[in-house]
Amino acid sequence: MRRETVQHRAIKRRNVVIGIGATAGVAAVGGIAMTAQASDEKKDSTTSSDALVFDKDDYTELTETIADAAGTDHSVTYHFYKPRNYVTNPSDSDHQSLVVSVPVKIDGKAVDASKAPIVLANAVGAYMPSSVATATGVGQAALEMGSIGGGSGGAPSGMPSGMPSGGPGAGGTGAINGMVNLAKLALVAGYVAVEPGTRGRSLTDSDGTYYGTAPAVIVDLKAAVRYVKFNKGRIPGNTDRMVSTGTSAGGAVSALLGASGDSKIYAKYLKEAGAADASDAIFATGAWCPITDLEHADGAYEWNWGTNVTQSTGKVVDQAVSKELQSQFAEYQASLKLRGLNGYGALTARNYDDYLLTTYLQASATKYLTDLSDSERETYLAKNTFITWSGGKATFTWEDYLTHVGARKKTTPAFDAFDLSAGENNEFGTGTTESRHFTAYSAKNDSTGLSTKRVASDIPDLLNLMNPMYHLLEKRNQNRSKHWWIRLGTSDTDTSHVIAANLAAAVDNLGDDVNHSYYWDQGHATNVDPGDFITWVARVTGHKK
Numbered sequence: 258m259r260r261e262t263v264q265h266r267a268i269k270r271r272n273v274v275i276g277i278g279a280t281a282g283v284a285a286v287g288g289i290a291m292t293a294q295a296s297d298e299k300k301d302s303t304t305s306s307d308a309l310v311f312d313k314d315d316y317t318e319l320t321e322t323i324a325d326a327a328g329t330d331h332s333v334t335y336h337f338y339k340p341r342n343y344v345t346n347p348s349d350s351d352h353q354s355l356v357v358s359v360p361v362k363i364d365g366k367a368v369d370a371s372k373a374p375i376v377l378a379n380a381v382g383a384y385m386p387s388s389v390a391t392a393t394g395v396g397q398a399a400l401e402m403g404s405i406g407g408g409s410g411g412a413p414s415g416m417p418s419g420m421p422s423g424g425p426g427a428g429g430t431g432a433i434n435g436m437v438n439l440a441k442l443a444l445v446a447g448y449v450a451v452e453p454g455t456r457g458r459s460l461t462d463s464d465g466t467y468y469g470t471a472p473a474v475i476v477d478l479k480a481a482v483r484y485v486k487f488n489k490g491r492i493p494g495n496t497d498r499m500v501s502t503g504t505s506a507g508g509a510v511s512a513l514l515g516a517s518g519d520s521k522i523y524a525k526y527l528k529e530a531g532a533a534d535a536s537d538a539i540f541a542t543g544a545w546c547p548i549t550d551l552e553h554a555d556g557a558y559e560w561n562w563g564t565n566v567t568q569s570t571g572k573v574v575d576q577a578v579s580k581e582l583q584s585q586f587a588e589y590q591a592s593l594k595l596r597g598l599n600g601y602g603a604l605t606a607r608n609y610d611d612y613l614l615t616t617y618l619q620a621s622a623t624k625y626l627t628d629l630s631d632s633e634r635e636t637y638l639a640k641n642t643f644i645t646w647s648g649g650k651a652t653f654t655w656e657d658y659l660t661h662v663g664a665r666k667k668t669t670p671a672f673d674a675f676d677l678s679a680g681e682n683n684e685f686g687t688g689t690t691e692s693r694h695f696t697a698y699s700a701k702n703d704s705t706g707l708s709t710k711r712v713a714s715d716i717p718d719l720l721n722l723m724n725p726m727y728h729l730l731e732k733r734n735q736n737r738s739k740h741w742w743i744r745l746g747t748s749d750t751d752t753s754h755v756i757a758a759n760l761a762a763a764v765d766n767l768g769d770d771v772n773h774s775y776y777w778d779q780g781h782a783t784n785v786d787p788g789d790f791i792t793w794v795a796r797v798t799g800h801k802k
């Protein structure tokens with residue numbers, strides 16, 4: 258072990274994110290040479306227990322100044338375990354590795370993290386690769402945004418672990434340039450932070466074959482969980498109290514990880530990678546603005562934003578296409594047979610606007626306005642006359658709410674683009690084919706000149722591998738997370754509000770603990786209540802300092 262003092266103070270302002278991305282070349286990781294290139298050499302896929310044993314003495318002791326969720330600086334001494342592979346047969350060692358950070362002192366007071374919750378903070382965004390290959394301390398897992406277009410939310414290059422952006426007044430919350438760093442917040446709270454790298458959709462080998470498309474990202478996260486659980490008693494922390502976090506596409510795979518614990522449909526992929534022989538079920542799930550349920554997201558998007566103009570054109574999208582997709586959504590929503598939270602009743606396309614208004618949106622506006630000073634509230638209401646403020650509650654109509662949000666981000670279809678230009682098209686690429694359709698509607702209306710107007714035969718299985726709703730509604734997985742924290746901004750037009758609300762309703766209908774709310778006037782990838790999340794983790798895991 259080595260001891261170092263690192264004076265990295267949280268920067269308390271919002272700005273352009275400057276993160277640490279993976280570099281080309283070779284880095285020594287956990288005693289294994291790691292390279293960004295896919296392995297061309299076939300290895301034995303049988304898991305080697307010895308190769309996956311965590312060396313608890315192989316750490317560097319660091320001292321760093323980290324701000325908590327309230328913005329108060331603390332001196333945190335922790336053991337940092339350098340990057341190490343979490344599988345024995347990685348196709349890309351730079352991405353299939355993780356780092357572990359364990360607190361030992363906070364403001365000079367000893368911390369016993371042996372039974373602390375373990376926060377698994379992924380850095381996934383737009384289904385692109387993330388890496389910890391160059392990490393030298395906590396909170397440095399980085400998203401790699403490449404040249405392949407489209408995607409699930411625009412995340413800046415080098416965006417660190419589980420990092421939704423802070424809202425107004427959120428500066429300093431364990432942050433880098435205003436981005437909330439959940440790995441750092443977990444550490445300063447006395448939790449163990451695990452940051453996994455993952456393969457992503459842009460990765461190709463020397464032959465031009467895509468090896469990071471679906472289901473690579475969820476296979477990697479499951480393998481990382483298995484590695485941690487396999488090393489119970491060696492990795493500090495309570496491996497039975499693992500909490501996953503992620504934002505945007507990272508929120509989607511965090512939700513998928515929570516929903517699909519120990520599902521057998523991933524077995525062949527995990528075996529091929531050389532994952533540990535252990536459970537991949539997690540205790541609790543944190544998902545911010547999850548871009549998920551992709552095969553139904555186009556219809557849900559048009560139901561939500563179909564009449565709003567598009568940011569890129571200033572015009573509404575083709576209304577014929579929009580209405581066809583809305584019709585598909587209505588049929589899908591009816592098939593789910595979901596009931597709303599708080600005794601709302603059956604959720605349908607006819608009443609979902611009322612459900613969102615009365616359950617989430619008006620409550621979000623009410624909280625926002627309540628937290629303002631009298632003068633600030635008066636000014637805001639004067640500028641936003643569509644809101645009726647009476648008896649300490651905000652009310653408004655769905656139509657006025659849509660007008661308030663303004664232009665939508667995406668064209669139509671939003672996710673399975675007719676011209677295969679969406680990032681999600683690339684997520685379902687295969688072999689040397691960069692992008693593919695994954696819905697029958699978009700395949701039928703393909704505009705790229707494909708010889709077939711049908712989705713490929715492997716697509717249905719891939720969709721099941723990538724959709725948490727499959728595991729919650731079709732399979733009703735008993736090994737899912739039982740505690741759920743779901744958040745998104747009311748001005749987020751990266752996907753439909755229905756997507757997160759359906760996820761929350763699905764787990765609520767199964768009897769799970771759900772904490773779901775919206776951030777008023779906030780856009781994509783925001784987190785304005787990180788302190789509440791950290792407190793929630795302690796509550797649901799039963800952790801006491």
